[in-house]
Amino acid sequence: MATTPLTLEPAELPTDAVEVGRIADAWGVKGWFKVLPHSSNPEALFSSKRWYLQPSERGAKTFNGTVLLPIRQAKDHSDSVVAWAQGIDDRNGAEALRGARIFVPRSSFPSTSDDEYYWVDLIGLSVFNREGMALGQVRELMSTGPQTVLVLAYEQDGKAQERMIPFVSAFVDKVDLAEKRITVDWQPDY
Template structure:
């Protein structure tokens, strides 16, 4: 089975006829209707969006076969996935998280650092998490300044480790934690 990519998360029931709040992680929120059946993380359950309408910061959706509030409530928290090949191609310098996770991380000098563990976004920009060969996990801005090269075919990302973080006291800083996530990021 190919890699699965999380495209949405089901939230609380909405109303009494089986509708749910649906948070999508796609550029176009309604794209979840075009991918065909959506899968649970383990791939054992399928969900097909029957209707969807825009709400304040999410969609209100119904799924085929879900007609009551009780049925909708049991879906709360389920993440929905599609096979990687069903997603559109990315532009240059755009990547799906699943394409990056597991890549080797090396310094600009070619020294091994570890592997890409995850990509996070806590609201201030994308953060790349590196599981190092030794030491503490590294959390770094996913920016051109810190990650100057992503080589999917070569299976690696090149990391320019920051020397010092402005305002940090070196005696109290936590190695690998970068607070200026936007620094060096292209518009």
Template sequence: MTEMVCVGAVAGAYGVRGEVRLKSFTAESEAIADYAPLSTEDGTQEFTVTLTRAIKNGIVARLSGVSSKEQADALKGQKLYAPRDRLPSLPDDEYYYADLVGVEVRDTGGNVLGHVASVQNHGAADLLEITGPGLKATVLLPFTHASVPTVDLEAGRIIADPPDGLF
């Protein structure tokens, strides 16, 4: 498990006074400010976050040290991270995406299917992107109780019961 978790990203500048458009990856989008100060992936920059208003597909915020449109534009695409210990503990059967990446996936017979490359969500449901040496292409496995009955992060293993023909 990683010590830092991605909680959002800068989508670009908003206006000319240094405000930024944020994409929040938290369950409640406004909660991103609760985990501040947030840092860049490489840890070279750290920001306090002040939310100013909600907009379509995001939030407008002020980041400490950003006071011009040019500075805000320079941060476009920058992912923002918070230390894991600032995040709330999750109930059973809920996981942070970052914890699932790299975990081995086996079928119900114990055969290795691959490893989780990423977790994707395109609106309907979460999908586990599975890669492995025996696969010609990545496989998107629905992350549902029916398809993934067991997730054991301590053992580093996911047990999958994929739909017929998926693998």
């Protein structure tokens, strides 16, 4: 069976682009593909009709640089997300996207309510306790089932350390995205 070369439109990665998932594999025979979202709530994948792809760091590359992938449809399916894009009309086209990293502009994310935050917006924020003592910088967030935990990086005696604080209202007083600061009710020796 002959493979048709992918004809994807080269594009500039938007300055506010956020990596939201990867393409896992083809799904069916009509060009649909399976997506592994980086979030348990992949709303950014559903809200954006323009995905930007970059090839996987490993494995065979079927395209180079950044390309624009106009999305016809993306939906939940079982425990994953499946999508169908313009110009990808058969299984071979979908397989050629395997491993590609998916980026969407942060500006296309759905709005959040007052006490909701996207994890990507919290990474890099400085965390201080009520007394104004610096506790570290958010390196990542981790879901532990019932709650999310802030994983902070800080230095003590010249050594890199890690501190974890539950991201719940009992400990988090204020998140100020403009000031890039989170205030918590937490002591360094907890």
